[in-house]
Amino acid sequence: MSAVIEAKGLRMSYGNRVVLNGIDLTVERGELVVMLGPNGAGKTTTIELLEGFRKRDEGTLRVLNVDPAMSDDRWRAQIGVVLQSWRDHSRWTVRQLLDHIGQFYIAYSATETRRIATGDVIEMVGLRDRANAQVRSLSGGQRRRLDVAMGIIGRPKVLFLDEPTAGFDPQARRDFHELIHQLVDFDATTVLLTTHDLAEAEILADRIAILDGGRILASGTAEELARSVAGATEVSWVLDGTRHVHSTSDGTAFVRDLMARHGRAVSELRVKEQTLEDTYLAMVARHESAEQEAVR
Numbered sequence: 001m002s003a004v005i006e007a008k009g010l011r012m013s014y015g016n017r018v019v020l021n022g023i024d025l026t027v028e029r030g031e032l033v034v035m036l037g038p039n040g041a042g043k044t045t046t047i048e049l050l051e052g053f054r055k056r057d058e059g060t061l062r063v064l065n066v067d068p069a070m071s072d073d074r075w076r077a078q079i080g081v082v083l084q085s086w087r088d089h090s091r092w093t094v095r096q097l098l099d100h101i102g103q104f105y106i107a108y109s110a111t112e113t114r115r116i117a118t119g120d121v122i123e124m125v126g127l128r129d130r131a132n133a134q135v136r137s138l139s140g141g142q143r144r145r146l147d148v149a150m151g152i153i154g155r156p157k158v159l160f161l162d163e164p165t166a167g168f169d170p171q172a173r174r175d176f177h178e179l180i181h182q183l184v185d186f187d188a189t190t191v192l193l194t195t196h197d198l199a200e201a202e203i204l205a206d207r208i209a210i211l212d213g214g215r216i217l218a219s220g221t222a223e224e225l226a227r228s229v230a231g232a233t234e235v236s237w238v239l240d241g242t243r244h245v246h247s248t249s250d251g252t253a254f255v256r257d258l259m260a261r262h263g264r265a266v267s268e269l270r271v272k273e274q275t276l277e278d279t280y281l282a283m284v285a286r287h288e289s290a291e292q293e294a295v296r
């Protein structure tokens with residue numbers, strides 16, 4: 001595997017407010033990384049640096065072997081971007097806007113077939129019925145589907161998606177997940193995505209990176225992250241009429257030991273694995289209490 005995104009020690013401030021405080025992030029080709037973090041953690045700022053929309057104060061950064069701050073249109077044609085929100089061309093129809101954006105990619109395609117045809121991309125995001133509707137008449141979720149269409153029409157090698165499913169209904173969300181899996185599995189697209197939906201993160205991510213206070217607190221699969229939080233598994237059981245509860249990082253070993261000691265006297269055994277939400281909230285709380293300690 002080869003790294004498509006390589007960031008080391010990224011720092012950035014707005015005025016005298018530090019918002020990125022040493023971000024290290026590597027994403028391999030065909031990997032899908034989800035960034036999670038509380039509001040204001042620095043996710044959008046990180047993505048905007050990677051997209052070349054902002055300039056960092058410090059650190060090194062390569063995306064497809066190019067520093068995004070020095071990039072040109074040839075590089076940009078290989079990048080797909082879905083911003084948190086944009087409002088544009090409200091009088092154009094869906095089809096006109098996608099035709100227009102698609103034109104840009106033709107000059108930079110190895111073959112003209114690299115970009116996705118307008119009609120196909122409209123189908124892919126489920127906007128067939130709205131293809132000739134003006135952009136300003138779309139609902140919030142339909143507008144978001146159009147944003148996704150604009151992000152993928154050039155069949156980018158790297159796709160940045162900032163809260164792409166905000167406002168999606170459950171069917172649109174599921175369709176979007178399938179679309180992203182297709183891009184990753186069949187086109188080896190590299191994807192970096194932010195969301196506040198933890199179930200979505202679990203469904204999509206090869207790897208999850210948790211950001212807070214402009215730093216990456218941890219990165220790994222949901223299971224790896226859970227293992228790094230003490231007491232990830234909760235075991236409860238009834239013995240002599242009393243319910244007992246114990247948190248452990250190794251549920252299997254604990255249950256084996258419990259049964260070896262008490263055998264048939266144990267009843268109503270329950271083993272509850274930590275959810276990604278539990279892990280995420282524990283990590284953020286731990287980070288925030290450490291920050292408060294440091295201020296004192």
Ligand SMILES: Nc1ncnc2c1ncn2[C@@H]1O[C@H](COP(=O)(O)OP(=O)(O)OP(=O)(O)O)[C@@H](O)[C@H]1O
Pocket residue numbers: 014019037038039040041042043044045046
């Ligand atoms: N243009 C700006 N000028 C000044 N401060 C900004 C600007 N944009 C963002 N910030 C600040 O930078 C910090 C990081 O913001 P950022 O948008 O990267 O967070 P985020 O993790 O994407 O949050 P959210 O989940 O709410 O989208 C926040 O404290 C925010 O207030």
